[in-house]
Amino acid sequence: xxxxxxxxxxxxxxxxxxxxxxxxxxxxxxxxxxxxxxxxxxxxxxxxxxxxxxxxxxxxxxxxxxxxxxxxxxxxxxxxxxxxxxxxxxxxxxxxxxxxxxxxxxxxxxxxxxxxxxxxxxxxxxxxxx
Amino acid sequence: xxxxxxxxxxxxxxxxxxxxxxxxxxxxxxxxxxxxxxxxxxxxxxxxxxxxxxxxxxxxxxxxxx
Numbered sequence: 713x714x715x716x717x718x719x720x721x722x723x724x725x726x727x728x729x730x731x732x733x734x735x736x737x738x739x740x741x742x743x744x745x746x747x748x749x750x751x752x753x754x755x756x757x758x759x760x761x762x763x764x765x766x767x768x769x770x771x772x773x774x775x776x777x778x779x780x781x782x783x784x785x786x787x788x789x790x791x792x793x794x795x796x797x798x799x800x801x802x803x804x805x806x807x808x809x810x811x812x813x814x815x816x817x818x819x820x821x822x823x824x825x826x827x828x829x830x831x832x833x834x835x836x837x838x839x840x841x842x
Numbered sequence: 843x844x845x846x847x848x849x850x851x852x853x854x855x856x857x858x859x860x861x862x863x864x865x866x867x868x869x870x871x872x873x874x875x876x877x878x879x880x881x882x883x884x885x886x887x888x889x890x891x892x893x894x895x896x897x898x899x900x901x902x903x904x905x906x907x908x
Contacts, residue, residue, distance in 0.1 A: 720847075731858075739853060743853055788906025788907075
């Protein structure tokens with residue numbers, strides 16, 4: 713069972729964190745970072761299957777490859793942003809974390825520009841030309 | 843997965859041992875050497891973490907088509 717492994721990993725990390733917190737704060741924080749990295753690595757292998765499914769479905773529905781690629785890139789940026797923001801927030805640097813989140817939002821918006829343009833052009837196409 | 847959990851224990855052990863050495867050296871009035879030991883332990887742990895982080899970012903990049 714994968715879920716049990718994840719939960720047990722979290723519990724082990726918690727115990728080690730509490731053990732190390734009083735002895736050496738730096739190492740305790742590194743255990744925190746490493747736990748999130750390991751869990752994300754573990755779950756990314758499963759995400760690969762879902763993305764393969766999405767690609768197959770997109771090809772079936774003959775969706776333009778650019779749109780699917782853009783959406784996947786946006787999801788990737790979201791994951792990296794979450795990781796960075798959560799680690800900085802755990803260390804107590806809330807302002808830096810909010811800046812990382814802001815940068816992620818802006819970069820996602822920039823990636824979405826072609827899709828937004830396509831939507832607006834489609835709407836303009838439907839409007840009767842006066 | 844088994845190896846992944848052992849990395850956590852590895853880092854916890856390094857942390858405890860480094861703290862122990864730091865305390866002992868401090869008792870022996872060798873403050874500089876104690877600081878140096880802490881620094882070396884931190885660098886060793888940092889190398890492990892950075893290897894893992896690069897692995898994670900590589901995987902994200904390969905999965906999400908960057």
